[in-house]
Amino acid sequence: MTSSAVHPTQERPAPPARPSWPDATGHFGVFGGRFVPEALIAALDELTEAYEAMRVDPAFLAEFAALQRDYTGRPSPVTEVPRFAEHCGGARVLLKREDLNHTGSHKINNVLGQALLTKRIGKQRVIAETGAGQHGVATATAAALMGLSCTVYMGEEDTRRQALNVARMRLLGAEVVPVTTGSRTLKDAINEAFRDWVTNVETTNYVFGTVAGPHPFPAMVRDFQRVIGDEARAQVLEREGRLPDAVLACVGGGSNAIGIFTAFVPDDGVRLIGLEAGGDGVDTGRHAATITGGAPGVLHGARSYLLQDDNGQTVESHSISAGLDYPGVGPEHSHLHDIGRAEYRPVTDAEAMEAFALLCRTEGIIPAIESAHALAGTMRLGRELGPEALLLVNLSGRGDKDVETASRWFGLGDRSEVDPGPGMDTDQHATEGAVASGDAVPGQDAGGVA
């Protein structure tokens, strides 16, 4: 056997066992569960039962594995980024390249699983919520592939921020419904999707995009995403002969982070670090750092940390990244935080955009702004740990969708033709020259960074 020609993950051993949580009713410690109208319980039970049968069914597992290999392009590679790492205190940095998946992010891992499940339970229609549009595009893609009809709910505000993804979904044959209630962002899209589901549950399956929501979604989405960490753990062991010192990922709802963390949870020596969207800084109140700045409560069907006021009303989140702009977080993250197995740190918009520019200029990789939060956390952690450290980062998505936002942030192109988006004041931000230098972006606010 010529080992160099064989990708390390093609013969990887069976993945480690499922974590001991959640319990049979979907609780991760005190978090999770089901906080939904009774009308949805039957559908959630049906989904749970079908999923539990399917996840140990060899025929399903083979079909799923074939799709991941031939359609998504798995396994995704691990890339070392030495020029970027020069800005990380000399630590070595490895990227898990989920950005190279078909549709451009980790979201496809989950939707292929849930779309197969939809067919298994005999439903012909799927619905989904989307923030940045990546989950919506992935769901529209899987629906096209499997001949399902597809409706995607997206906050009106987000349809403007992510017009490219709206067009992609429509090209793929999905109906995109702009949601005009509440804050007109992801949380309201989820409310609207639940309203659709409770009305059309006999014909429709809800393809949930992250590790939040009522049981079984957090566990099921985790199981579909854990392939990221299962592959990466084997890949790092193969090339380095050891485990990384830390695994880093951005956290909005938290599916890419759970995806890469899960395989490493039993490895006590490996630090798990989730980077939350710190927006303008946690101390400004304009952020989406749910665990850092929130408190336990109930939102969208589960108990978890959330951003809320004294009346228990969900507080609007703020982030330059539409995919992290969510006031809740998956219950397993809340549990990992409370038991001290994972750490959660905020990254401001400015820090994320600095890391975004740096990866573009040093490695020729344009990351999603979501993933740039993980990169910013890596720069900081590398400086803390020094040159001996080996850091594994989930590059959860690519930045094509963010080109307009980034151009606006950095003042690229003809600024008079660029219409600043909501909440974006281009005057605060850097000029083209600063980006070209590859140095830290001036004008940033380092406030709120722990």
Add this chain to the structure above:
Amino acid sequence: MSRLEERIRAARAEGRAALVAYLPVGYPDVEASIAGMVAAVEGGADVVEIGVPYSDPGMDGPVIQQAVEPAVRAGVGIRDVLRAVEAVDAAGAVPVVMSYWNPIERYGVERFAADLAAAGGAGAITPDLIPDEAGAWLAASEERGLDRVFLVAPSSTDARLRSTTAACRGFVYAASTMGVTGTRATVGDAAETLVTRTRAVTDVPVCVGLGVSNGDQAAEVAGFADGVIVGSAYVREMLEGRGPDGVRRLSQELAEGVRRQAVRP
């Protein structure tokens, strides 16, 4: 005995169904919403469901969302709700709070139960709390002698009808159709089927909600249920500016409706 059950049984003794009116606190403002509730009682409501405004009302349709959003923005909270409870109690109807779970959890479950009982509230309806997750609320409501109303739906299995109704006190809220709140042209057969299935497993009264908006529909539902719950139609009176007068007139029409047809034995 449960205050809600007592009132519903009193209605049954008159050969009619009970009328349950819903209005949220805080639209167009707290005082005006309380005036609306009092008008609903004056028009003939037996029970008032006092809605706690919530930022993410996943079970509500556009009418109720529209009224609740400004109340949320204005910072209306449990303290205002307790004032409404006192006003409805004083007006002679049975006040029951209708709240998504997070506002109650944030206020503190035991504190909520204590303050609700002190204000004269009969209990609470919790549309996104199923008995399986309700340990703290079951304990607190038990301690304070409060009613707790959980929902059943056409999709509920018989086993769930049994376990959910076993946890209910006051009445069982039968969500008549699969969907969100809002007025509908017809009530549909699903409601009667659900009531029949629910009655087969419990002696707790069964009230029907979702979709009833006028006297004829109220009469139809009164033909098979112990109580008729009306929400969006009341809220629309407030949204369209007819205020307490509109609410009172609607209550009168609905109260006539629930008396039109005798409750089946």
